[in-house]
Structures are given as structure tokens and as C-alpha cells.
Amino acid sequence: MTGRAFLAILWRDLFVTGKEFWAFLFQVAVQPLFILFVFAKVLGSTGYVSADFGDLLLPGMVALTAFITALQSVALPLVVEFSYSREIEDRLMAPLPTALVAVEKLLIALIRSLLSAVLMFPVGALVLGSAPWRAAGLPVLVLVLLLGGLTGAAIGLNLGTWLPPARVGLAFGAVMTPMMFTGATQYPWKALDTMPWFQVITACNPLTYLSEGVRGALVPGVPHMSPMVCVAVLAVAGAVLTATGLRGFQRRAVS
Incomplete structure (x- = not known):
């Protein structure tokens, strides 16, 4: 019964995502599209950045879009569901532990995050004319x-x-603006050697490790962090933040 209840809630959220796909696409694609167009296409055409800057920028936009989509897919609905309407109570009354309600929210956010990352490749190809791709870096x-x-x-x-x-x-x-501009989405982390103080700040942002990991997988010719470092930091950060988030969810649900 617990498994069926969990899958039913997950299916409902997937159905809503599919029903609102065009709104989801618009929400996901608009900001990266304009960043790619202005920073890579416009500045590249006018000679202010190199012609291959798009290959460096697109992996950062893939990482940024995936990260922000996941964050918003959990945080924004919770604001509504835990408000005066208490819409969360419909889910809490399902025959499954409270923690699994939060896990389902994390899972649907992860699915939306992966979908948004996939959508960035045709968006990048549309704006830049091509999107960097390397089959060996897929894992x-x-x-x-x-x-x-x-x-x-x-x-x-x-x-x-x-x-x-x-x-x-x-x-x-x-949180969002500092996270976006200190997440190595528009520059490689190793390029900050001349600004060690900013390099330290950037290293404290988990988005940096996602950007560097995607960049290393797609364009290994660009200086980047070791993929093993990126995986290790993201794994630790994800585990710690998930644990504290589940605790916060149970505390709020009970109150």
C-alpha cells in the first residue's frame, strides 16, 4: 500500500508536469536563452568575447538550469502547501510515512531537473548553431x-x-542571484587563480561543482575541476542537505 500510494502521488505530479509542459518549457528556457544569445552570440559577433565562448558557456547554462529548476520545483510549491490553505495535508493523509512525502518531492524535482538539462541542448544549438557533445563524457x-x-x-x-x-x-x-553568479556558470573555476578570494567564495557554492562537472564531461579541453572532486562534493552536499531538509519537513508537517 505504501508503494502504491507513493507511485500514485508521483504519477500525479508527472501528469501535472506533462499537462503544463509548455509553461514548464517557457519557464526553463527563457533565461538561459537570453544569456546564451547576449553573452555568446551578440558579444561574440561584436568581438568582445572569443568565438568559442559558447562552448564554455553552454555547459554552465545546462548546470544552472538543472540546479535552479530542482530548487524551485521543491521550494515554491512548499510555500503554497504550507501556507494558510494547508494543501500539504492531502499528501500527509496518504498511507505512507511523512518522510516519503518529502522524498517524492525530491524525486519529482530531480526528474524535472533532468528534463530541463536535456532541453538546454536544443536551445543551445538553436542559439549558437551547435551544442558541444561528447559520448565518452555521458556517464x-x-x-x-x-x-x-x-x-x-x-x-x-x-x-x-x-x-x-x-x-x-x-x-x-x-540566495538566488549570488548563487547564480558564484557558481562558475560563465567561467571556469580554475580561471580564478588571479582572484583567490573569489575562488574561495565560488568553491563554497555547490553549483560550482555541477558546472565544472558538466563542463568537464562536455568540453574537457577547457580547464576544469577533476570530475571525481565534483562527484564527491555533490554527493556529500546532497546527503547533508537532504537529511536536514527531511528533518525540517517532518518538523513543519507535525506542527
């Missing part, structure tokens, strides 16, 4: 996207459960 690419999506979803679970609903919007503004 590393899938692994870092799974771990990075889990980490992003776990951050969203923490934001949505440990903060009061009225403060989540403020937290998004305080």
Missing part, C-alpha cells in the same frame, strides 16, 4: 546531473521548510 554528465539535481532540490526543501512562508520570497532574492 560523468548523467552522474553529476543526478547529484546536482538532488542537491538543488534539497536546498529547496530546506528553504521551504525551515523558513516561514512569508520569508521564502526574501530568501530567494538573497
